[in-house]
Structure formats: C-alpha cells, structure tokens
Amino acid sequence: MADQHLSAPSPRDGTRPPWYARTATTVGRPAVLTATLIMSMPGEYKVARLAGWSDPWAYGMPFALSAYAGIAAVVAATRPKGARGRFSAQLGAGFAIVLALAAQVVAHLVQTGHMNGNQAWLIAITSMVPPAVLAHLLHLAATPTPVTTPSTSVDAPVVKRVETPVEQAPALPPRPKQAPQLPAEPAEEQPVRRIVYRDPRCAAIRPLYEHGTRPGTAAMRAALAMSGHGRVGDSTIRGTIRAEIEENEPHLALLPPALHGRTA
Template sequence: MAAPQPTHTPPPRTPWYARLATSAGRPAVLGATLIMSMPGEYHVARFAGWSDPWAYGMPFSLSAYAGIAAVVAATRPKGARGRFSATVGAAFAIVLALAAQVVAHLVNTGHMNHDQAWLIAVTSMVPPAVLAHLLHLAATPTPVVTPSASVDTPAAAPVVEQAERIEQAPILPPLPEQPPAAPQLPPVEEQLPAPIVYRDPRCAAVRPLYDTGTRPGTAAMRDALIAAGHGRVGDSTIRGQIRTEIEEHEPNLKSLPATLPLAAGQNP
C-alpha cells in the first residue's frame, strides 16, 4: 500500500490593507526620507564652502550614490566581481548620509563649530570619491548567469554559472585488418556430355533419325545406312544390333512414338 502523500497547506492570504501599505508605503517613505535628508546635506555643503546653486548637488550625490551602491550590492551574485566594492560603497554612502545629518544638526543647535578644518576637508572629498566609485562600478562587467536545468536543484538554491559542455564522440578502437578478397573467378562453362562411342560404327548413321522426336522404322534406318555407304543391311541386324545398341546408350529413345505406321507385312 502506497504511503499517503503529504498535503501542502497554502500560506494565509495577506489582508488588502497590508498589501497596500507595503506597495504604496515604500515609495512614500523613500520620498519622505530624501526630503528630510536634503536640508542637512545642503547645510554641510554650505559649511564646506559651496555656494548656491552648487550646494544643492550634495543631497543628490549622497542619496543617488547610496541607492546605486545598494542595488549593485544586492543584485550581483555572491563571489562576483565588484560585489564587495559595491557593498563597501553602500555602507560608506550610508555613513556619509548619517554623518551629514548629525553634523548639520549639531552645528545648527550650537553644539559644534562648522569652521573646523577636518570637517571642511572631509566634506570636500565627497563628490570626487562618489564619482570615482560610480565609474568603477560601471566599468566592472556584470557576470551573465544561466539557471541550472537540473530538476534536483531546489528553488531556493543560488543560481550558479554553468559551463558549456562539449560532448566529444567516443574514440573507437581501429578495426582489425581484413584479409584481401578472393578474386572472383569467371563462371565455369557447362561441361558437355562425352560423345557416345558405339561398338558398331553404323549406329552413328542411324542415330540422327531420332532427333525428329520419333522412333524410326526399319525401312528408314535401312535407307540411312545405304546413304551412309554401308550397303544393304539385313532387317534383323538393323533391329537386333544397331537399334539395340543405340537405345542401350540412351534408354529414353525407346519411349518415342513410331515415325510412320507399319506397312502390311513389315516388321518394326
């Protein structure tokens, strides 16, 4: 029996007002903090010797620098080139923004003198340092990562860069040497049967009469012998000796039909 599968319980749905506060509240808080930070950063720039309208560039430099460095540090994978520098830059930008607020409020409340040399020197170095670090981040290439196609990788695992694998064909052992093919011989000609050698040479004069497909009669064989120059041969010799020897060598000739019907008084 199969074990019961665990059931997945969906997480409770977030109330609509909580989702609205999260989606609309974050840009509202971001705008409010930027507006509240601008006066302190502006006054610090004025303390360092910048006049209007150049002093207004200090809030934008610190705020934009902090945001860019934080985004770069959060989006680059762990171990990627430029991630550590972006993290240090984000922390440095936050420290500068905090220090600017603290210094501005201490000076405005009379707890600190704004004519101190170290304060002017540190504040004067902020724009060039921000520009140099932003150019460094822009020049550092962002690594291109490809997600792993393995089904065993959990969804929460970090995305790692996959190296392309070039599949090589397996190297097969050499084939053994094949023996040379035997030369093809020409077809052997059909061997003809050996010629029949008759004991009685007169059989050779009678044998062609069978080629018509019929068994010759005594008169036809006598005429063939006379035509071959053997003279007149007796009927008993023709039938008992010559015909017998021919059909002894070729028994199938006995089954041939007779050439002509026998005449009255003539023996086969």
C-alpha cells in the same frame, strides 16, 4: 475527500498577507523613501554650504549622496556571491550610509550650537565627498556584470527497464580453421607537394580559398592587414599575390568568385 480538504490552503493560514498589508507595503515603501529623502536634503545641503559651496551647487550634495547610496545598494544586492565588484559595492553602500548619517548629525550639531562648523577637517572631508563618489561609481560601472544563462534542462521521466530472459540459441558446430591471411601490402604513399611561395604574403591569402570561392580584393586586403602586412595596393593584391597562388594551384582560379559585394 478528507485529505483533499485538509491539504487545501486557507486564505488566513499565512500563505498570503491580507489586502491592506499588501497595500501598505506597496504604497508605504515609496512614501517612506520620498519622506526620508526630503528630510535628509536640508542637512546635506547645510553641510555643503559649510564646506564652501554656494547656491545652486550646494543642492547637488543631497542628490549625489542619495543616488550613490541607491546605486551601490542595488549593485550589492543584484550581483551573486563571489562576483567581481560585489564586495566593493557593499563597502560603497555602507560608506554612503555613513556619509548620510554624518551629514545629518553634523548639520544638526552646528545648527543647535553644539559644534563649530568652521573647522578645517570638516571642510576637507566634505570637499572630498563628490570626487570620491564619482570615482567609486565609475569603478562599479567598469566592473563587468556576470551574465547567468538560465537552465533549459527538463527532467526526463525515469523509465524502469524490465529484463526478460532470452532463450539461448542452439550451439553451432565449430567452423573449420582457415588459413591465416597475410597482411596486405601498404599502398605506396604519394609524396606531398609543399609549395614555397616567393612572396611570403601569399600565406595570409591562401586560407581564404578554403571556403570554396575565389576571394575578392576586400577580403584579401583585410587578411593581409590582420596578418600584420599593413596596407597593400589593390593591383599588388590581385596581380602579384593572388596571381602567384593560382600559378602554383591553377584549379583555384576556376572557383566561383566570393559574393558579399567584394571586388574580384
């Protein structure tokens, strides 16, 4: 009983935070996210206006930078280490943070009179932000995400094998020697018939009979197209190609027709 009492987790031993801490974390994160987005929007809007965008297009700059930072951060956090596109997403997340910081700093410097906003380099860099963000987001979208299959293996219990001594059977007298058997003469091999088709397109249709059914026109047309023979008329498929195959192997014509709604 004493061991069980000591091993029971206490509600205040740090294993689970108190309710007010959990509430502050749950409610505080979206509140802080909303507040920071609202506070960042005027500076990013101001930089867009300095670069020459007019209303309402200048309002797209805050949304572009915020969405870009969020998408790049999520991709960088969810892709496993060494996966393709993870390093690019990490660079994008860092680049988005630098853009957001630079937009705030430049906007406040210009607004307080410490910096002239009508500068060519500032306008050029700001103008490149939307196409650069779009190009990198398309790159992340085109990069395949690795799919991990959860392991379904179950640890089997270890069974210890106990070996018990086995009584030895009494020795039997040696058997009399038998005359060596002569090797049997090998059966005479039957020659394998090799079929040479007059129409080389028959080679693309013959494997369809391996399913135990007589292939239809649609299946034969698809097989010819996949083999690079192009479009072939239905009458040629049935009257020439299939007829030559079944002429060489008459038993194939007796197979039941293939189902799946294909024309015989």
